[in-house]
Amino acid sequence: MADSNVLEKLVSLCKRRGFIFPGSEIYGGLTGTWDYGPLGVELLRNIKNAWWHDNVTLRDDIVGVDTAILMNRTVWQASGHEDAFTDPLIDCKTCKARFRADQIPESQCPRKPSKHPGEFAECQLTEARKFNLMFKTFVGPVEESAAMVYLRPETAQGIFVNFKNVLDSTRIKIPFGIAQVGKSFRNEITPKQFIFRSREFEQMEIEFFCHPSTSEQWYARWRDSRFQWYRNLGVKSDNLRLREHDKAELAFYSKGTSDIEYLFPWGWGELEGIAHRSDYDLQQHIKFSGKDLSYFDDETKERYVPHVIEPSAGATRSLLAFLCEAYAEEKIVDEDTKKEDMRTVLRLHPRLAPVKAAVFPLVKKDGMPERAHALHDDLRRRFQVFYDEKGAVGRRYRRQDEAGTPFCITIDGQTAQDQTVTIRDRDSMKQERVATDKVPGYLLERL
C-alpha cells in the first residue's frame, strides 16, 4: 500500500463519487476541514455504529455519554492541555512566516523557495516558542479571559468529568467503561495527508475504569480486542500492526501505550492508541475540582481511585484506512462487450459498505422496472439499497464496484417466468440465481 499514487487516486474517487469533499470548497476551501458526501456519510455512520454496537450495545460493562464540545476552561488546566498541548513554532523576523520547528528541514523559505527557512541570508529566525493547538473562543457577550473556552481537542475529558455522574445515576460497578463518539478540534500547523491530519475530526473513545491490581490485565485485553476489531472489519494483517511504545516514549504517569497502526500510502500511521493512564486523569480532576472522584467497593469495603485504560480511536482516520484497504484496480472482462477492461473496486466489509445492495432491471421494458421497483421498495425498509436503470448493466456494475456495494440484484427476462433474480457478488463477480422472495434472507445472512 505504500504507493503515493494510490492516495491521489483515492482522493479523486472520493470527490467524484461523493465520499469526501474539501470543506467550504466553493469558497476556496478552509485548510484542514473536510465534508462527507452522500456515500461518505453512510460509511462514517456505519463505522461509528459498528463501534457503538460492538463496544456499548453488546457489553454489560460499558455505557455511553455524549458531552459538550465547549467545556469549562479549568478542565484543560487539570488535563494538562493548556500547558503542554503545544507545538514548537519559529517565526521569520523578515517575512513574518511561521514554521513548525521540527519541520524546518522540509519547509521552504517564502522569499527564496530553493532554500529552507534560515538558510537564506535575509531571513532571520526567532527561537522556538510554544504554540497551543487548542482553538479558543469566548462564551457570553463579553470577550474577557473569564469567559474564554477551548474547543475540545479530545472527547476523553468529557468522560472523566462525568465519572461521578455516571456512577451516581446507574448501578454500574467497577470494572466498567464509559464510551463516547464525537468531534474534536486541533489547530494543526500543517494539516496534511487528506483526512488523516485535519483540524476537525471525529473520535471514538472509551475510558475503562478498573482496580489498580487488574489494570495490567485489562490493558492487555483491550489492546488485543481493539486490534482484532479492525481485523474483523477486513483490514489484512500485513497492513495493520500493534506498536508498543518504548519506556522513553511514555508519559510519566503511563504504564504502557500501544498504537494500532495502518500502512497508509505514505507509510505507517496511527489509527488508535490504547493507553494505560494509571489514575492520573482522575487524580488531576480531584485536585483541580476539589470533588471526591474515588470509588467505594461495596463488597470489599475498599475505597480507591480507579486506574484507567483508554482505547482512543479516530473515526475519520479509521474511515481513511478502511478506504485504502478496500481500494483495488483489476483487469476484468466486461459483461457487455466481452472485452478486457479495468475496474476500480472498493472491497469494503459488508457491515461498512454505504450501500448494501443495488437493484437493476436488465432493460427498461417488459415489466422489469416495475418488478425491480417492487423489490427495491421491499428491501429498503431494512437495508440501504439503491435503484438504477440507466445504461448498460456492465456499466452499472462498474459504478457499484466503485461505491463498494457488495451485491447487485438484476431483474431479467427469466424473472417473469420463474420469479428468480441474479445476485452478483462484488468481489468474485460471480452471479447466482435466487428466488425473489429469498432475497432479503440472502442479504441478511451475508451482511
Added chain:
Amino acid sequence: MADSNVLEKLVSLCKRRGFIFPGSEIYGGLTGTWDYGPLGVELLRNIKNAWWHDNVTLRDDIVGVDTAILMNRTVWQASGHEDAFTDPLIDCKTCKARFRADQIPESQCPRKPSKHPGEFAECQLTEARKFNLMFKTFVGPVEESAAMVYLRPETAQGIFVNFKNVLDSTRIKIPFGIAQVGKSFRNEITPKQFIFRSREFEQMEIEFFCHPSTSEQWYARWRDSRFQWYRNLGVKSDNLRLREHDKAELAFYSKGTSDIEYLFPWGWGELEGIAHRSDYDLQQHIKFSGKDLSYFDDETKERYVPHVIEPSAGATRSLLAFLCEAYAEEKIVDEDTKKEDMRTVLRLHPRLAPVKAAVFPLVKKDGMPERAHALHDDLRRRFQVFYDEKGAVGRRYRRQDEAGTPFCITIDGQTAQDQTVTIRDRDSMKQERVATDKVPGYLLERL
C-alpha cells in the same frame, strides 16, 4: 403540560437517572452546555436514527451529508449571518453589566435587584448595540482577521455549499433533498429552559430542492409530513401545533414558514421550522462564490436556480419535547407490598426508548439468574436490553418505568417447568406469559 413544576421534576429525573447532566458540572458548569448521560445518549441516538431512517434511508429522493463545523468565513457573509444574526444588547455604564434589550423588563439591576436595569438612578444604560451570536475562533497559528472563522450557527449552510458537489457525484435529479444531522453553536445571551435554549445543540436539517413551479406543493407536503412525524412518535395532538407565520413575520425572500410547536411546561416553543426559502440561499452563494449553482433539467432542457424548502428540526429540543410528553406520575398498587403507591413513568415511544427491555430473575436462586442471563445474552445481539437482579421485583419495575423501558421480562419459578416468562407492559402494567423462545419475536413485533 403548562406546569413549571413538571420541568423541575424532569430536570431532577434527568440528572438522577443519567439522561442529562449540566456540562462541566464538577467545575461549576459552563452556562448553556449540557452532557447526555447513559440513558440520554441512547435516547438522542434513537431520535437521530429515527429521523435519518424515515427521511434518508426510506426515501429515494434524499441523500445525506456530514459537513465541517468550521467553515470559510465568506459562507456567513453570503448567508447574511455575519451582518444580521444579532441580538440587541444594552450596557450599564456604571456596573458594566450587559442585558438583552428586549429582556430589560424581566432583568434585575445587579446593584439593586428589586429594580430593573435603568430604573435605579445610579445605573445609566447605553443605547442598544448589535451583538453577533456566532462564536468566533482563529484557524492557523496567527491570530489575524484573514484566519478568523465562526462555529456554524446552523447546519444548513454546509448543505448549500455542497449542492453542486452532490449533483456532480450522484445521479440524483430534482426534486431532491440533502439531509444533515450535527451540532450547531449560538452564543445566546441568556440560555434558559433547560436544554431548550442552549449554546451548543444538535440539529436535523433538510434542504429540499425543487422547480419553482412545484415549490408551493412541496412546502405544503413537507409541513404536513414533518408534523405527522412527531405525531407518529407519540406526541399527542393537543400538545403539538402547526403555526403558520404571518406575512409580517416572514423574511423578505420567504414565501411561507410554519413552525411546529410543542406545549412545554413554560408554554409553546418551536421544535422545527419548515421554511419556503425561494432561491435566496443559492443565489447568495452564486453571488459570493462566483460559482454556477444552477440546475440543468435534461428532459425539459431548462436551466434554473431551484427553490428550496427547509424542514429544520432541533434534535435536542425534540428530545426535551419527547421527555415532557412521556413524563407522568400515577397512583398504582405496588406489586410487592400490594399497597397504594405512586410511580413516575416515561411513556416514551418504543422506537425512542433508550432501553427496549429489562430482564429480571424473580429471585437470586433456583437457576433463575442463569436463565435470565441466557435470555439477556440472546436479546442483546438485537436490542438495547438491561439485566437487573437487585431488590424486590416491584422496585425493579419502578426503576424501569422511570427509564421509559417498554417491557420487563421476568424469569420466575414457573419458567423452569414450562419454559415461559412474564412480560410486563410499561403502560398498562399488565403481565402476560410468553414462551421463552417467542420473546424475540414478541419484542420485534412491538418495537
